[in-house]
Amino acid sequence: QATDTLAKVKAQGKIVMGVRESSAPLSFTLGDGKFTGYHVELCERIIKAIAPAAKIEYTPVTSANRIPLVQNGTVDIECGSTTNNAARQKDVTFALTTYVTEVRTAVKKSSGISSIAQLNGRSVATTTGTTSVALLRKNERATGVDFKEVYGKDHADSFLLLESGRADAFVMDDNILAGLIAGSKTPGDYAIVGETLNVEPIAIMIRKDDPAMKKAVDDQIRGMMKSGDLDKLYTKWFMQPIPPKNTSVNLAMGSVMKGLIANPADKPAEDYNAKK
Amino acid sequence: MIEINNISKWYGPVQVLTDCSVKINKGDVVVVCGPSGSGKSTLIKTVNALEPVQKGEIIVDGTVVTDPKTDLPKVRSRVGMVFQHFELFPHLSVTENLTIAQIKVLGRSPDEAKTRGLKMLDRVGLMAHKDKFPGQLSGGQQQRVAIARALSMDPVVMLFDEPTSALDPEMVGEVLDVMVTLAKEGMTMMVVTHEMGFARKVASRVIFIDVGGKILEDCSKDEFFSHPENRQARTKDFLNKILQH
Amino acid sequence: MIEINNISKWYGPVQVLTDCSVKINKGDVVVVCGPSGSGKSTLIKTVNALEPVQKGEIIVDGTVVTDPKTDLPKVRSRVGMVFQHFELFPHLSVTENLTIAQIKVLGRSPDEAKTRGLKMLDRVGLMAHKDKFPGQLSGGQQQRVAIARALSMDPVVMLFDEPTSALDPEMVGEVLDVMVTLAKEGMTMMVVTHEMGFARKVASRVIFIDVGGKILEDCSKDEFFSHPENRQARTKDFLNKILQH
Amino acid sequence: MALDWQVFCLDTLDKEPVKGCFGSGKDITYLDWLLQAWGQTVIVAAGALIVALVVGSIIGVMRTLPDSPILTRVGNWWVELFRNIPLLVQIFLWYHVMPFIIPAFAGMPKLALVIMGLGLFTSARIAEQVRAGIQALPRGQRYAGMAMGFTTAQYYRYVLLPMAYRIIIPPLTSESMNIFKNSSVAFAVSVTELTFFAQQAGEETSKGIEIYMGVTALYIISAFTINRIMAFIEKRARVPGFVSNTTGGGGH
Amino acid sequence: MDFSFFTWEVFRAFVLHGLYFSLALTAVATLGGIVFGTLLALMRLSGIKLLVLPATIYVNGMRSIPLLMVLLWFFLLVPIVIGRPIGAEWSAVITFIAFEAAYFSEIMRAGIQSIARGQVFAGQALGMTYGQNMRLVILPQAFRNMIPILLTQTIILFQDTSLVYIITANDLLHGFSTAGSNLSHPREAYILAAVFYFVICFSLSWIVKRVQMKVAIIR
Numbered sequence A: 001q002a003t004d005t006l007a008k009v010k011a012q013g014k015i016v017m018g019v020r021e022s023s024a025p026l027s028f029t030l031g032d033g034k035f036t037g038y039h040v041e042l043c044e045r046i047i048k049a050i051a052p053a054a055k056i057e058y059t060p061v062t063s064a065n066r067i068p069l070v071q072n073g074t075v076d077i078e079c080g081s082t083t084n085n086a087a088r089q090k091d092v093t094f095a096l097t098t099y100v101t102e103v104r105t106a107v108k109k110s111s112g113i114s115s116i117a118q119l120n121g122r123s124v125a126t127t128t129g130t131t132s133v134a135l136l137r138k139n140e141r142a143t144g145v146d147f148k149e150v151y152g153k154d155h156a157d158s159f160l161l162l163e164s165g166r167a168d169a170f171v172m173d174d175n176i177l178a179g180l181i182a183g184s185k186t187p188g189d190y191a192i193v194g195e196t197l198n199v200e201p202i203a204i205m206i207r208k209d210d211p212a213m214k215k216a217v218d219d220q221i222r223g224m225m226k227s228g229d230l231d232k233l234y235t236k237w238f239m240q241p242i243p244p245k246n247t248s249v250n251l252a253m254g255s256v257m258k259g260l261i262a263n264p265a266d267k268p269a270e271d272y273n274a275k276k
Numbered sequence B, C: 001m002i003e004i005n006n007i008s009k010w011y012g013p014v015q016v017l018t019d020c021s022v023k024i025n026k027g028d029v030v031v032v033c034g035p036s037g038s039g040k041s042t043l044i045k046t047v048n049a050l051e052p053v054q055k056g057e058i059i060v061d062g063t064v065v066t067d068p069k070t071d072l073p074k075v076r077s078r079v080g081m082v083f084q085h086f087e088l089f090p091h092l093s094v095t096e097n098l099t100i101a102q103i104k105v106l107g108r109s110p111d112e113a114k115t116r117g118l119k120m121l122d123r124v125g126l127m128a129h130k131d132k133f134p135g136q137l138s139g140g141q142q143q144r145v146a147i148a149r150a151l152s153m154d155p156v157v158m159l160f161d162e163p164t165s166a167l168d169p170e171m172v173g174e175v176l177d178v179m180v181t182l183a184k185e186g187m188t189m190m191v192v193t194h195e196m197g198f199a200r201k202v203a204s205r206v207i208f209i210d211v212g213g214k215i216l217e218d219c220s221k222d223e224f225f226s227h228p229e230n231r232q233a234r235t236k237d238f239l240n241k242i243l244q245h
Numbered sequence D: 001m002a003l004d005w006q007v008f009c010l011d012t013l014d015k016e017p018v019k020g021c022f023g024s025g026k027d028i029t030y031l032d033w034l035l036q037a038w039g040q041t042v043i044v045a046a047g048a049l050i051v052a053l054v055v056g057s058i059i060g061v062m063r064t065l066p067d068s069p070i071l072t073r074v075g076n077w078w079v080e081l082f083r084n085i086p087l088l089v090q091i092f093l094w095y096h097v098m099p100f101i102i103p104a105f106a107g108m109p110k111l112a113l114v115i116m117g118l119g120l121f122t123s124a125r126i127a128e129q130v131r132a133g134i135q136a137l138p139r140g141q142r143y144a145g146m147a148m149g150f151t152t153a154q155y156y157r158y159v160l161l162p163m164a165y166r167i168i169i170p171p172l173t174s175e176s177m178n179i180f181k182n183s184s185v186a187f188a189v190s191v192t193e194l195t196f197f198a199q200q201a202g203e204e205t206s207k208g209i210e211i212y213m214g215v216t217a218l219y220i221i222s223a224f225t226i227n228r229i230m231a232f233i234e235k236r237a238r239v240p241g242f243v244s245n246t247t248g249g250g251g252h
Numbered sequence E: 001m002d003f004s005f006f007t008w009e010v011f012r013a014f015v016l017h018g019l020y021f022s023l024a025l026t027a028v029a030t031l032g033g034i035v036f037g038t039l040l041a042l043m044r045l046s047g048i049k050l051l052v053l054p055a056t057i058y059v060n061g062m063r064s065i066p067l068l069m070v071l072l073w074f075f076l077l078v079p080i081v082i083g084r085p086i087g088a089e090w091s092a093v094i095t096f097i098a099f100e101a102a103y104f105s106e107i108m109r110a111g112i113q114s115i116a117r118g119q120v121f122a123g124q125a126l127g128m129t130y131g132q133n134m135r136l137v138i139l140p141q142a143f144r145n146m147i148p149i150l151l152t153q154t155i156i157l158f159q160d161t162s163l164v165y166i167i168t169a170n171d172l173l174h175g176f177s178t179a180g181s182n183l184s185h186p187r188e189a190y191i192l193a194a195v196f197y198f199v200i201c202f203s204l205s206w207i208v209k210r211v212q213m214k215v216a217i218i219r
């Protein structure tokens, strides 16, 4: 059945924004029920434009529950770090891609690991409920590299696995890896290495079958891309020091993302990665 | 006052009362004795329908209690009952134990209930303990409170189920004294007990039940104690055992 | 055989035994009575050190049981004890109850233990029940098994703590009968009981303890029962109460 | 609401239905995966149960020993420590913190850590039950054992423990069922058991309801099986003629 | 190990709300659980098949599924059933009441059954109706006898609030773990969480012991 989020938001005077607690710099908490990040700020701007009267209610979501939450109506707009892929498009709708991440591998510099092949027989961490889990399985099959997966219940936990040596590598979106490394006690000890396992468009998620909402959000994004606001926002969150520790993630915009700003699109991840 | 007509009762396949009939007139004191498990407790509980029977009829003060249409709480409120293990309500003070049923069942005002309850408490000689909790009293004292509780409902008949068998030997006396006084004042009583001294003193009739719930004897006290030669073998055997030491 | 010399015992601040002394010779049957809570059970338990004492000395068959260096299990294996609530081991059959301590403590062979145990079981008249479990026996039967269990350890003395007070009136007799026989055969016995009939029949001495664990009387049976005028007021009062009904 | 049970027959990689619902080799279906996850749940629960029974019995007995104030104290503190911290936090401590403090832990497989964490957590509760079981026996039983000349170890072995264990079979039953359920927190430290499966497969397939139903059914089957096993043990251990009355309790 | 990051400011910003939520959830779920649990217990003891059967299925069903699964179920299903979203915290409240009711009902059932049959007879013999007997005689005693177990269950419940992380409700543990990961002292945060829980639960169980002694004396 068709849903009309905009009408619902109008009627209730509030909009529920799904946010992440530790997906810096896209979406994370400062404690005290405050959330911030690249996508959070982006969403705040969009909402201000499309539903100026609505009060924003922040609801933290996890990798595992964000889709059901959007589906069942708990969350109206999810501003975390969700990969737009074909499977998910069956259940939800994605706005225009606003960030492109490459799935890569974080390791301790001291381990000397520099490619996936070296992970043979080692433990590899990733986070329960993310696309990386399936990705790892696929990669394992395709390359014949055999590694032990260990799963963190969230990104912070997965990073802790790497830090404490329970895992030799942590496979995840590069921005998240960079964010976690930047926020760690000893950022200099870690490196992001190896080939790109996948290129994934990250986008704001809304309910399926709601063309009005989709159009309203996309129009705002398109406008910000044109005006250069999105570039500024990107620089603010990825190139400059950010809270809570005032360190910088330092992740310059890649070519794919630059292309998307020139030609906005909402294609799923499958379209960016040649079938293996 | 009480008419028990040919009742039988089974627990599952086991028959615990077999065709029992007893008639108790106003002012009678009937003592019931018999070996353990013979059904004495069961018999006395059927009188105010605490245990249902499968066969027969029981009439208490004109009301057929075995009739499913009878308002049982009403009948029970007019029959006082005293249990082997006292069964005071441990979460209520002595005074509250005495008044709660008067207030909630008979609808008396709290003041009226208290006056009546304390009068009965005085009668069993425990006025000094009115604000204590049951757990703070000795067994003998608890049993006397239980008797006062039953009396404060103004019962037409009192049922006692081995009221002294859970007591220390020293305390048996104080409870029997209260019961003897009651009997002498003309209260109708049905008493399950092994205290043959009590039976000798005040019983008008003695009933002996054997295992399986069969009434073997039902005769006057004098007949029961003075003419053992007329008793059945089972009864003699039992009396020998309990009177021996 | 048993010498209790000036023992005192406290539970926290409460004194439960006060300077008690008792001497029991071989073949003596000593009956201990007194009101509830007076310390009768405590006194009898100190004899085989089931309860420690803070002051005084107890010597059983030449061994000082109050000495911390004493091998208590060894002393205890030579003292038979029978409890108010029988305390058979419910998970073991009657025969196993009779043999386990013989095998594990005395080191007898299973066959030997069984022969000895069944002999004692026969003596208390329960041979037919040797394969049953305690829960399948009546109270009187359980207590008789408990006596047989104690006897099969070949004790030099038997301690009884109110062995009949948890029994139905009918079953008191069968247990007392066994005890009377034992006494008559010359077993040294210390018996806490209120059964004055038993005391009259076989006691050599009667001891009366009052609350606080003070021994008020310690005299021969005849003196105790035949000359009440020589007894203390407290003793007379107690005897009146338990003999009244 | 139409349920799509087909989801269990999908291959976990390409999401194509597999004939017969079971994959082969490394090409597993969600059904295969579900059963593997169940296996993990069973391993964690059974392992933890053994740890809990052994440790819990020792601690429980320690707390009832006469004249051993130190052992009693140690036992009491053990119980307080392990039952006053949430299981989840304890598991995190074993997993993330202990290896940092005691390097030897770093080498332990995560399954062993989880089994130990869950086992020790439950040992506190079993110790409590063993203690309660021993104390529920009439005081006279201990005296009777002593009076027969048994040493302390002997009367525990031959008199107290056989009855104490029988008495606590009902609470042990619920504790065994609890351990099965509590094994679900193992997923927080990446044991790929049923709850992990529910989360991950629910996410991958977007068929949460069907997946959850499958997982829930397996939990119920597991609980029921434990219950039957314990009922069987209770029946085998029943003492003829003995009636006990135990009060039930809570716990998860 | 370096605990200096854990300042009052961090406590206030990250942990305080979680502490409040965990305590509130515990209180609400205990009250709700006892009320519904008692009803379920009465249903199961009523002897009326129509009441016994559903109550039994509910209680046994709930008791054989992990709380984590029940949380997931309610979180996923309740919005679909009532057609309206509810937040994680409300979802947790509903789940906990529904879940704990099953456990409290077992406690109350045991409590009611632990009352000697003689007490039931005594109430009846005084002419009380079934309702009066329950209300005036049996339930007060059942509650009193079960207070220690009810409180112990409450402590377990409080610990179980840590499981709401699975639906990202913001509880005490969650507060510590976000503080830990965002301020890069995750290990210290877990230790602090353990200490916090221990102090709270230990104090509560100490109170339970006091209460137990009191109850034992009145009895």
Ligand SMILES: Nc1ncnc2c1ncn2[C@@H]1O[C@H](COP(=O)(O)OP(=O)(O)OP(=O)(O)O)[C@@H](O)[C@H]1O
Residues within 6 Å of the ligand: B011, B016, B034, B035, B036, B037, B038, B039, B040, B041, B042, B043
């Ligand atoms: N609820 C019950 N279910 C099954 N059998 C019962 C029940 N209550 C009593 N009985 C059985 O009914 C018989 C009579 O019991 P009852 O309590 O009336 O005996 P009693 O004469 O009062 O014995 P006692 O002197 O031990 O009190 C006994 O065999 C007893 O085991």
Ligand SMILES: Nc1ncnc2c1ncn2[C@@H]1O[C@H](COP(=O)(O)OP(=O)(O)OP(=O)(O)O)[C@@H](O)[C@H]1O
Residues within 6 Å of the ligand: C011, C016, C034, C035, C036, C037, C038, C039, C040, C041, C042, C043
């Ligand atoms: N373990 C204990 N802790 C504290 N006080 C105790 C303990 N055991 C017994 N007492 C107290 O010691 C006193 C004597 O108890 P004991 O059991 O020896 O009395 P008794 O004469 O055998 O009484 P009864 O006739 O009731 O068996 C009583 O006041 C009792 O309350």
Ligand SMILES: [Mg+2]
Residues within 6 Å of the ligand: B040, B041, B042, B161, B162
């Ligand atoms: Mg009876």
Ligand SMILES: [Mg+2]
Residues within 6 Å of the ligand: C040, C041, C042, C161, C162
């Ligand atoms: Mg005693």
